[in-house]
Amino acid sequence: MQLVSQILFVIILVFGVGFFTKNIQKLIKYIKLGKSVDRKDQPNERFANMARVALGQSKMVKRPIAGFLHILVYVGFIIINIEVLEIVIDGIFGTHRIFSFLGGTYDVLIASFEVLALLVLVGVIVFWIRRNVIKLKRFWANEMKGWPKNDANYILYFEMILMALFLLMNAADYQLQMLGADHYASEAGIMGAFPISQFLVPLIDGLSVSTLIIVERAAWWLHIVGILFFLNYLYYSKHLHILLAFPNTYFAKLKPKGEVDNLEAVTNEVKLMMDPNADPFAAPEASEGEDDVPAKFGASDVQDLNWVQLLNSYTCTECGRCTSECPANQTGKKLSPRKIMMDTRDRLEEVGKNIEKNKEFKDDGKQLLGDYITNEELWACTTCNACTEACPIGIDPLSIILDMRRYLVMEQSAAPNELNIAMGNIENNGAPWPYNQMDRLNWANEN
Amino acid sequence: MAEAIKVPTMAEYMAEGKKPEVLFWVGCAGSFDDRAKKITKAFVKLLSKAGVEFAVLGTEESCTGDPAKRSGNEFLFQMQAVTNIEVLNGYEIEKIVTACPHCFNTIKNEYPELGGNYQVMHHTQFLKSLLEEGRLKVEGGKFKGKRITFHDPCYLGRANNEYEAPRDLLRKLEVELVEMRKCKSNGLCCGAGGGQMFKEPEKGNKDVNILRTEQAIETKPEVIAAGCPFCNTMMTDGVKGKDKEGQIEVMDVAEMIADADDL
Numbered sequence: 001m002q003l004v005s006q007i008l009f010v011i012i013l014v015f016g017v018g019f020f021t022k023n024i025q026k027l028i029k030y031i032k033l034g035k036s037v038d039r040k041d042q043p044n045e046r047f048a049n050m051a052r053v054a055l056g057q058s059k060m061v062k063r064p065i066a067g068f069l070h071i072l073v074y075v076g077f078i079i080i081n082i083e084v085l086e087i088v089i090d091g092i093f094g095t096h097r098i099f100s101f102l103g104g105t106y107d108v109l110i111a112s113f114e115v116l117a118l119l120v121l122v123g124v125i126v127f128w129i130r131r132n133v134i135k136l137k138r139f140w141a142n143e144m145k146g147w148p149k150n151d152a153n154y155i156l157y158f159e160m161i162l163m164a165l166f167l168l169m170n171a172a173d174y175q176l177q178m179l180g181a182d183h184y185a186s187e188a189g190i191m192g193a194f195p196i197s198q199f200l201v202p203l204i205d206g207l208s209v210s211t212l213i214i215v216e217r218a219a220w221w222l223h224i225v226g227i228l229f230f231l232n233y234l235y236y237s238k239h240l241h242i243l244l245a246f247p248n249t250y251f252a253k254l255k256p257k258g259e260v261d262n263l264e265a266v267t268n269e270v271k272l273m274m275d276p277n278a279d280p281f282a283a284p285e286a287s288e289g290e291d292d293v294p295a296k297f298g299a300s301d302v303q304d305l306n307w308v309q310l311l312n313s314y315t316c317t318e319c320g321r322c323t324s325e326c327p328a329n330q331t332g333k334k335l336s337p338r339k340i341m342m343d344t345r346d347r348l349e350e351v352g353k354n355i356e357k358n359k360e361f362k363d364d365g366k367q368l369l370g371d372y373i374t375n376e377e378l379w380a381c382t383t384c385n386a387c388t389e390a391c392p393i394g395i396d397p398l399s400i401i402l403d404m405r406r407y408l409v410m411e412q413s414a415a416p417n418e419l420n421i422a423m424g425n426i427e428n429n430g431a432p433w434p435y436n437q438m439d440r441l442n443w444a445n446e447n
Numbered sequence: 448m449a450e451a452i453k454v455p456t457m458a459e460y461m462a463e464g465k466k467p468e469v470l471f472w473v474g475c476a477g478s479f480d481d482r483a484k485k486i487t488k489a490f491v492k493l494l495s496k497a498g499v500e501f502a503v504l505g506t507e508e509s510c511t512g513d514p515a516k517r518s519g520n521e522f523l524f525q526m527q528a529v530t531n532i533e534v535l536n537g538y539e540i541e542k543i544v545t546a547c548p549h550c551f552n553t554i555k556n557e558y559p560e561l562g563g564n565y566q567v568m569h570h571t572q573f574l575k576s577l578l579e580e581g582r583l584k585v586e587g588g589k590f591k592g593k594r595i596t597f598h599d600p601c602y603l604g605r606a607n608n609e610y611e612a613p614r615d616l617l618r619k620l621e622v623e624l625v626e627m628r629k630c631k632s633n634g635l636c637c638g639a640g641g642g643q644m645f646k647e648p649e650k651g652n653k654d655v656n657i658l659r660t661e662q663a664i665e666t667k668p669e670v671i672a673a674g675c676p677f678c679n680t681m682m683t684d685g686v687k688g689k690d691k692e693g694q695i696e697v698m699d700v701a702e703m704i705a706d707a708d709d710l
Contacts, residue, residue, distance in 0.1 A: 410521060
């Protein structure tokens with residue numbers, strides 16, 4: 001019997017981890033559909049940024065309540081993983097509390113896991129209340145209907161159940177140890193300390209040893225299988241941020257927020273235009289450079305974005321801090337930076353599946369621009385960087401907005417008319433207004 | 448008003464075989480917009496009072512290309528940038544000061560890659576350095592004790608992490624500096640960036656400048672201080688929209704310093 005359950009455990013473990021690995025490989029493949037961009041410079045600063053923002057949660061605490069609760073859940077999640085390691089080893093070898101040889105240290109560990117489990121439980125319940133009872137505005141925006149809303153709640157239910165199972169497992173285990181049950185009790189005395197689950201013991205007080213074993217085993221199995229299920233749920237969920245926050249902050253933009261990249265393809269053409277020695281009638285002599293010129297300027301679909309922007313879209317956990325800080329969104333415009341990220345991810349999944357099915361991308365008559373993100377959203381942006389500042393894990397929705405504006409203007413000449421007029425003025429007289437460049441210094445002589 | 452101050456151009460300096468200490472990049476708003484021209488003049492007065500040898504490009508100056516770039520027209524931006532860089536490099540410019548955060552950001556961050564490398568300062572940073580060098584004295588004057596709130600321009604603040612230079616200057620004016628609930632890195636945009644200055648806003652339930660002005664009014668200021676000609680326009684319109692133009696003035700930090708000194 002013991003051997004059967006060990007084999008079963010190994011099968012479930014291999015399957016769970018294997019499926020997860022497969023999905024991560026798919027994720028990397030999809031992200032690599034993006035254009036290249038160099039984010040390997042300044043490794044020290046990148047590490048520092050990751051340590052500060054992802055590991056250190058420095059931006060989360062900008063909103064103190066959510067930040068504090070998030071740190072509880074985050075620290076709990078990381079620390080309790082040590083216990084998961086023990087559970088996995090016990091599962092494979094059929095042992096009971098393999099780390100208990102640590103003695104006093106083990107008691108401290110188990111006690112702290114229990115306290116953290118309780119804190120996580122409290123944190124997650126408060127999160128649920130903020131979402132579903134207090135109904136914070138950012139969780140009820142238009143883009144949060146349907147799956148995104150359910151996804152958020154499923155994650156919270158999952159964490160509640162996992163923590164409850166963990167504590168119930170410990171309570172039953174503690175009781176079994178006290179009753180001196182075979183395989184559970186040790187001559188060395190009680191293994192572990194149970195400051196929280198001891199309060200659950202009265203609930204199972206009258207149960208026989210065999211019933212208690214069923215309770216303990218059921219909680220143990222549901223807990224570890226639940227964790228493996230949750231691991232595999234990540235890929236389909238906004239919850240991927242628990243993994244991707246780290247690479248995302250590492251590869252985030254380090255330059256000043258105000259600096260927008262200069263399109264190299266445009267630079268090449270501009271240089272050619274400005275070169276007094278260039279022969280306007282020459283056949284495109286720079287034909288060896290022809291391949292470098294992209295098929296189009298700007299982005300109309302996910303393949304036109306760079307891989308960091310695509311990584312951003314998978315990393316977004318839809319917290320909505322960007323949207324709640326966005327001046328356009330706050331004044332009732334359609335633009336929501338969070339929706340830009342969600343749309344990018346949805347479209348990327350669609351394109352990725354398309355490629356998997358057809359070996360290469362087969363035109364599906366859809367694209368990110370228009371079918372997901374409308375011109376109206378794009379033109380409402382003031383490029384103020386409130387969204388990039390608000391994001392706790394370094395996502396840059398603004399860069400996507402600008403790349404799509406580039407496509408609208410340079411490929412489609414589809415700017416709003418007033419902007420076309422302003423740009424025409426810049427071109428003709430060097431100012432966005434229709435004033436003569438020769439009048440630029442007139443102010444000096446006016447009183 | 449005092450008599451017109453002499454505003455030398457780079458061409459004039461060049462003709463004399465001399466180089467100024469700093470180029471004052473006036474910008475389109477500062478050159479053509481009636482409200483912004485007052486900021487330009489105030490800043491020029493401060494420069495001459497501090498004995499700074501400065502010059503402008505005058506008719507050789509052209510839009511930096513910022514509104515075009517942020518509207519998606521990278522071609523037009525780079526054409527403007529390359530043309531401007533040619534002029535600036537022709538005069539061997541090393542240091543530039545500007546009263547427009549958009550020009551400041553573009554020349555400082557986006558020109559270097561295209562061949563334009565200069566030390567670029569926002570006018571509040573430059574005025575602060577004049578103060579520290581003892582070349583300019585700033586005293587309270589008429590603003591002493593007045594309630595002032597400062598609206599952070601996105602392209603000075605979040606975009607380039609400069610929050611303190613304008614505030615340091617205001618403190619020198621001995622004002623009662625009150626912060627809006629959204630300030631510094633959390634500051635709300637005035638609504639003009641990204642080309643919005645030149646177009647009607649998208650449909651919504653409010654204009655951004657009205658929301659920002661409401662936040663400013665909450666602090667019960669006598670003056671809303673600004674550091675950007677576009678913010679200035681937006682906040683001025685906002686104050687008018689709220690029927691507060693009798694009680695609240697919108698002023699650039701440079702104007703306040705010049706005003707305090709009765710320049």
